[in-house]
Amino acid sequence: MANVIDSDSHDASSSHPPSSSSASDVQLEHFSYDDKIVRMFVTATIVWGLVATLVGLIVAIILVVPWLTNGAPWFAFGRLRPLHTNAAIFAFAGNGIFAAIYYSTQRLCKTRMWSDVLSRLHFWGWQAVIVSAAITLPLGITQSREYAELEWPIDILIAVVWLFIFGGNFLMTLIHRRERHMYVALWFYIATIVTVAVLHVFNNLVVPAGLFKGYSVYAGVQDAFMQWWYGHNAVAFFLTTPFLGLMYYFLPKAAERPVFSYRLSIIHFWSLVFIYIWAGPHHLHYTSLPEWASTLGMLFSLMLWMPSWGGMINGLLTLRGAWHKVAADPVLKFFVVGITFYGMSTFEGPMLSIKAINALSHYTDWTIAHVHSGALGWNGFMIFGMVYWLLPRLYQTKIWSPKLVSLHFWTGTLGILLYIIPIYAAGLMQGLMWRAMDETGHLAYPDFIETIQSVVPLWWLRIVGGLLYFSGVVMLCLNTLMTWLGRPATYEVPVYSAPRLSKDYAGDHAVPTESPLKDVPMLELGKKVDRFGRMDWHRRWERLPVKFTVLTTLAVVIATLFELVPTFLIRSNVPTIATVKPYTPLELAGRHIYVSEGCYNCHSQQIRPMVSETKRYGEYSKPGEFIYDRPFQWGSRRIGPDLAREGGKQSSFWHWTHFENPELVSPGSVMPSYVHLLTEDLKFNAIEPHVRAAAFLGAPYSDEDLNNTEAVARRQAEAIAAEVVQQGGPAAMQDKQAMAVIAYLQRVGTDLFRTEEPPAGATPAIETPEAEPATAAPSGEDTESAANPSNEVQDQVAAQ
Numbered sequence: 041m042a043n044v045i046d047s048d049s050h051d052a053s054s055s056h057p058p059s060s061s062s063a064s065d066v067q068l069e070h071f072s073y074d075d076k077i078v079r080m081f082v083t084a085t086i087v088w089g090l091v092a093t094l095v096g097l098i099v100a101i102i103l104v105v106p107w108l109t110n111g112a113p114w115f116a117f118g119r120l121r122p123l124h125t126n127a128a129i130f131a132f133a134g135n136g137i138f139a140a141i142y143y144s145t146q147r148l149c150k151t152r153m154w155s156d157v158l159s160r161l162h163f164w165g166w167q168a169v170i171v172s173a174a175i176t177l178p179l180g181i182t183q184s185r186e187y188a189e190l191e192w193p194i195d196i197l198i199a200v201v202w203l204f205i206f207g208g209n210f211l212m213t214l215i216h217r218r219e220r221h222m223y224v225a226l227w228f229y230i231a232t233i234v235t236v237a238v239l240h241v242f243n244n245l246v247v248p249a250g251l252f253k254g255y256s257v258y259a260g261v262q263d264a265f266m267q268w269w270y271g272h273n274a275v276a277f278f279l280t281t282p283f284l285g286l287m288y289y290f291l292p293k294a295a296e297r298p299v300f301s302y303r304l305s306i307i308h309f310w311s312l313v314f315i316y317i318w319a320g321p322h323h324l325h326y327t328s329l330p331e332w333a334s335t336l337g338m339l340f341s342l343m344l345w346m347p348s349w350g351g352m353i354n355g356l357l358t359l360r361g362a363w364h365k366v367a368a369d370p371v372l373k374f375f376v377v378g379i380t381f382y383g384m385s386t387f388e389g390p391m392l393s394i395k396a397i398n399a400l401s402h403y404t405d406w407t408i409a410h411v412h413s414g415a416l417g418w419n420g421f422m423i424f425g426m427v428y429w430l431l432p433r434l435y436q437t438k439i440w441s442p443k444l445v446s447l448h449f450w451t452g453t454l455g456i457l458l459y460i461i462p463i464y465a466a467g468l469m470q471g472l473m474w475r476a477m478d479e480t481g482h483l484a485y486p487d488f489i490e491t492i493q494s495v496v497p498l499w500w501l502r503i504v505g506g507l508l509y510f511s512g513v514v515m516l517c518l519n520t521l522m523t524w525l526g527r528p529a530t531y532e533v534p535v536y537s538a539p540r541l542s543k544d545y546a547g548d549h550a551v552p553t554e555s556p557l558k559d560v561p562m563l564e565l566g567k568k569v570d571r572f573g574r575m576d577w578h579r580r581w582e583r584l585p586v587k588f589t590v591l592t593t594l595a596v597v598i599a600t601l602f603e604l605v606p607t608f609l610i611r612s613n614v615p616t617i618a619t620v621k622p623y624t625p626l627e628l629a630g631r632h633i634y635v636s637e638g639c640y641n642c643h644s645q646q647i648r649p650m651v652s653e654t655k656r657y658g659e660y661s662k663p664g665e666f667i668y669d670r671p672f673q674w675g676s677r678r679i680g681p682d683l684a685r686e687g688g689k690q691s692s693f694w695h696w697t698h699f700e701n702p703e704l705v706s707p708g709s710v711m712p713s714y715v716h717l718l719t720e721d722l723k724f725n726a727i728e729p730h731v732r733a734a735a736f737l738g739a740p741y742s743d744e745d746l747n748n749t750e751a752v753a754r755r756q757a758e759a760i761a762a763e764v765v766q767q768g769g770p771a772a773m774q775d776k777q778a779m780a781v782i783a784y785l786q787r788v789g790t791d792l793f794r795t796e797e798p799p800a801g802a803t804p805a806i807e808t809p810e811a812e813p814a815t816a817a818p819s820g821e822d823t824e825s826a827a828n829p830s831n832e833v834q835d836q837v838a839a840q
Contacts, residue, residue, distance in 0.1 A: 068537040069218070073146045075531075077159045079434050081139035082427055084167060086513075086520055088131035089423070091174075093510040095124040100503050103679070103710060104496060111713035114178040117679075118638030122189045123177045128415055129187065129278065131170045136423040137282035138166070138206075141229050143430065144289040145210065148226055149217030150538045158209035165201035169194060180636035181252045185267050185671050187274050188243055192254035195244040203237040214585035218538040220545065221582040224305040228285035230589050231313050235277040235596050243270035249733035250726075253632070257737065260666025261328050261614050264674055265321065269600070272320035279414065281312070283422050287355050287379065290426050294371050300357035304350055306578050311347035313592060315340050317599040322393035325402065326648040327674060328663035333603060334395075341393035348386030355379045370445045374425030377453060381417025385410065400475070403644055403678040405495065406467025409460045416456045416509060424448065424516060431523050436531055440522035444515050452512035458505030466495035470678075475652040483655055488681040489708045496710075545583075617664035619794040622739035623787065626753040629727045630784030633777055635671065637714065644675035645684045645788065658685035658789070665792055668739050680711060687790035692760050693767035695782045717778040722757070724750045724775075756783055 099120050102108050109115040142159065146152060153159050172194045176182070182189040190198070210233060214222065243266055246254030258266050292299055299305060321329060321337030356379055359366065366372045388410050392401055401407060432439050439445065473491040476484035485491050557567050581588050623631060647653050649660040661684050666672055690698075694705055699717045702709040728749040735741045745752055754774070760782055761774035773779065 068539055070535050070537050071152050072533050072535050074142070074152050074156055074159060075434055077153070077163060078139055078143045078430070080163050081135050081142060082430060082434060084135040085132060085139055085423060085427065086517055088127060088135055088170065089513050090517055092124060092127035092132045093506070093513050095120060095127055097503070097506045097510050099124050100499065100506050102712070104499050104503070106710050106712040109712050111715040113180065113714070113716050116637065116712050118641045119178050119180055121641045122182060122638060123174065125187065126173050126177065126189065130173070133279055133419050133423065134166065136426070137286065138162070139430070140286040140290065140426055141210070141282065144225055145213060145229065148219060148223045148289070149213055150219045150536070151213060151217050153209055154212035154216055155209050158205050162201060162206045162209065165197065165205060169198055169201065172197070176252070182636060182638060183254070183256070183671055184635040184638055184640050184673065186676060187271050188267065191252050192244065192246050192248055193251065195240070199237070199241055202240065207233045207237060211585065211589065218541060220541060221579065222585060222588065224299065224309065225285040225289040227309050227588070228281045228288065231592050232277050232282045232285070234589060234593050235273065238596060239270045239273050239277065243267065247733050247736055249729040253730070255670045255733045255737060259737070260669045260672055261663045262608060263670065263672040264324055264327065265329060265333065267672070268323040269320040269603070272323060273317055276316040279419055283419060284351055286422055286426060287375070290429060291355055291358055291375050294369070294375060294425070294429050295359050295362040295365065297358055297360070297362050300354050300360065303575050304354045306575050308347050308351040308354060310595070312351070314595045314599055315343050315347060317596050318603060319344060319393065321603070322398065323676065325395050325398045326650065327646050328661050328666065336603065338393045338395060341390045344386065345390050349383060352379055352383040352386065370442070370449050371425050371429045373449050374421045374428065378418050378421035378425060381413055381421065385414035385418055399650065400471040401467060403676065404467040404470040405463045406471065407676065409463035409467055412463070413456070413460045416459065421452065424452070427516065431520060435523050435527040437523060437526045437528065440519050440526060444519050448512040448515040451508050451515070455505050455508030455512060458508060459502050462498035462501035462505070466498040469495055474656070475650070477652070483652065486656065488656070489706060492679065492710060493708050614663045614667065616667070617662065617792065620665055620667060620791040622668045622734060622741060623784070624752065624756055625727050625731050625745055625749045626756040626780050626783045627787050628730050628734060629722065629753060630780035630782070632730060633717070633781050634784055635673070640673050640675040641677065642679035642711070644678050644682045646674040647682055647684045657682045659792065662792060665789070668734070670734070670737065683785070683788055685789040687786050687788045691767050692763045692782050692786065693769040695785055696764055696769050696778055699778055717781060718773070718776055720777050721775045722777045722780050724753050727753050
């Protein structure tokens with residue numbers, strides 16, 4: 041059944057006067073919207089939301105009870121955590137923003153999406169990406185770079201689906217629209233599509249070493265810089281800008297009120313797009329990144345307060361005159377809580393970028409609480425509100441249970457609070473315990489495990505909060521299913537009418553061009569400032585989607601180049617250390633296994649220049665130590681101790697025992713068993729492509745390493761296996777994967793202390809004056825505090 045509806049009336053979500061040509065003097069065109077694609081993305085949103093929160097709950101449980109996995113590698117925390125984050129971000133939130141974009145874009149442009157075929161290819165292509173991630177990540181096929189874990193074949197698929205299929209379809213829809221001016225939601229969608237494409241492509245440039253393995257073209261410090269330029273802006277342009285577009289469309293619709301301020305939305309958009317892209321380096325405070333870069337990131341992060349809160353205020357004030365509806369409408373409740381969490385997160389983010397605070401919070405659960413308050417509160421609740429608003433419209437029937445919607449709201453809200461409050465407390469405890477000193481200047485808590493055991497009760501409370509939030513998602517699934525069952529036998533497809541945009545449009549005469557200050561006796565400069573401040577010039581940009589897209593791209597690219605170019609071109613940013621050599625073939629294979637297991641999820645490899653850290657771990661990390669690290673493994677969280685100086689701290693048999701059962705050498709450890717490393721054979725004949733890829737990227741390997749890779753690796757494995765036997769371990773284990781991982785761990789952080797004699801006339805050990813001279817070892821106290829507890833246990837194991 042089809043009804044013809046005149047859609048020339050202006051969209052209720054806009055705060056600006058209508059601008060389309062009158063239907064009376066232009067021939068009307070008839071069209072209908074493609075709501076089937078919206079229904080498909082809404083369904084995917086709900087399904088993947090259930091999966092993402094369920095996996096998150098499982099990950100939270102096995103973190104506290106690691107023995108539940110019984111050593112099964114596919115369920116290890118290091119492999120499942122990336123699955124949880126990818127499912128939450130790219131599957132749940134991703135499908136949610138696609139549903140929002142496909143529904144609102146068609147109505148804001150008064151046209152059907154340009155191509156139904158591209159819409160379907162986008163949907164199925166994106167689901168293929170998600171399924172590929174769900175298969176490969178538990179199998180250990182990963183880059184081990186946060187939020188960019190997927191390997192290069194999947195990355196290529198993402199680029200094609202996102203940029204050419206989704207982006208192409210969206211841009212062509214804008215070009216063929218029937219509404220003259222692009223509404224503010226469309227600006228944020230444009231910024232999302234452009235910036236995510238730029239971030240994804242440049243962060244994932246790799247040299248393949250096989251079908252499921254690629255090595256980044258960036259190494260060490262530069263890789264870290266690129267990764268957090270990507271990681272921070274993935275949050276900005278995948279979890280913020282599209283959700284602001286969602287807010288600007290669906291909140292006015294639900295409240296039946298126009299957006300509070302059109303001018304504020306302009307300031308909000310351009311300042312956010314330009315400033316956000318600079319802020320990534322604040323994730324690397326006190327690391328080996330040049331200080332100027334992290335300081336610049338901090339300053340721009342602080343500036344982000346203004347546009348972020350401008351957007352929040354614009355959203356909340358849109359409800360002016362409609363607050364009485366909030367008490368009765370659960371959809372508005374979801375939106376209000378979501379926007380409130382946006383305000384909290386965008387206040388806390390800049391605060392955490394301040395170096396003094398970051399020194400305390402970084403690597404702790406504080407960051408985890410911050411991330412989840414944004415993801416569960418802002419992203420989750422905005423999606424829930426949108427879905428509940430869409431369900432009766434998409435399925436053309438009443439929602440099955442409004443009471444269940446309200447119950448979902450209260451359960452979810454309570455769940456968020458029970459989740460984040462204990463984790464904030466855990467983060468604060470960790471930060472304070474790690475840096476605590478006694479009256480003699482020694483670490484008050486030298487045993488790292490003691491600090492972890494102190495927060496385990498708070499991790500249990502988080503599980504309760506996560507369970508409540510997951511219960512809310514189950515309620516959404518049930519309500520959606522029952523609403524879908526009550527749908528009509530055939531969906532009604534309304535037909536709308538609107539005139540095609542005329543090419544001879546001269547301008548928007550509804551907007552006054554003369555300043556009201558024209559006859560006021562004042563400086564002409566003041567009148568020009570007044571005209572600029574009324575932002576009529578922006579109205580012209582809103583009529584030109586290609587120009588608008590180009591300007592948005594320039595804003596992002598220019599800001600990026602200001603940071604990236606100096607980092608990559610100024611050699612003193614990464615001082616060379618002559619004793620730092622490439623990993624041997626066996627160590628490279630071990631590093632590959634370390635990366636595959638996702639060890640960065642619990643262990644950092646970056647010692648900050650702080651007294652408490654150098655006392656606990658040893659000499660602080662230098663930029664030149666990481667020039668062969670692809671990918672960098674600095675991590676962002678310490679569930680286990682930092683491993684940057686792990687080489688030589690423990691015996692090879694200690695590591696063997698630790699893989700078998702961490703409790704044997706580290707009582708109270710929450711690390712799962714990696715017993716499969718002791719039973720599975722290492723594929724020595726598969727090491728060569730890794731070595732050749734590293735050599736292609738500049739690592740100076742010898743002809744022996746390149747041409748007899750397997751023999752070189754086997755010789756080192758046999759030597760380590762002999763050490764294990766000598767230290768009381770089992771015999772004939774030289775073919776096992778554990779040999780490679782032990783080789784890698786015994787190498788980590790040792791090159792700085794090498795004392796080999798350089799050949800006559802060679803470059804000094806450290807070329808630049810600002811680099812630290814190599815020292816023999818951390819101070820005696822450092823060695824004691826870090827190694828003694830474990831060594832004592834090692835002796836006990838050896839005695840057994």
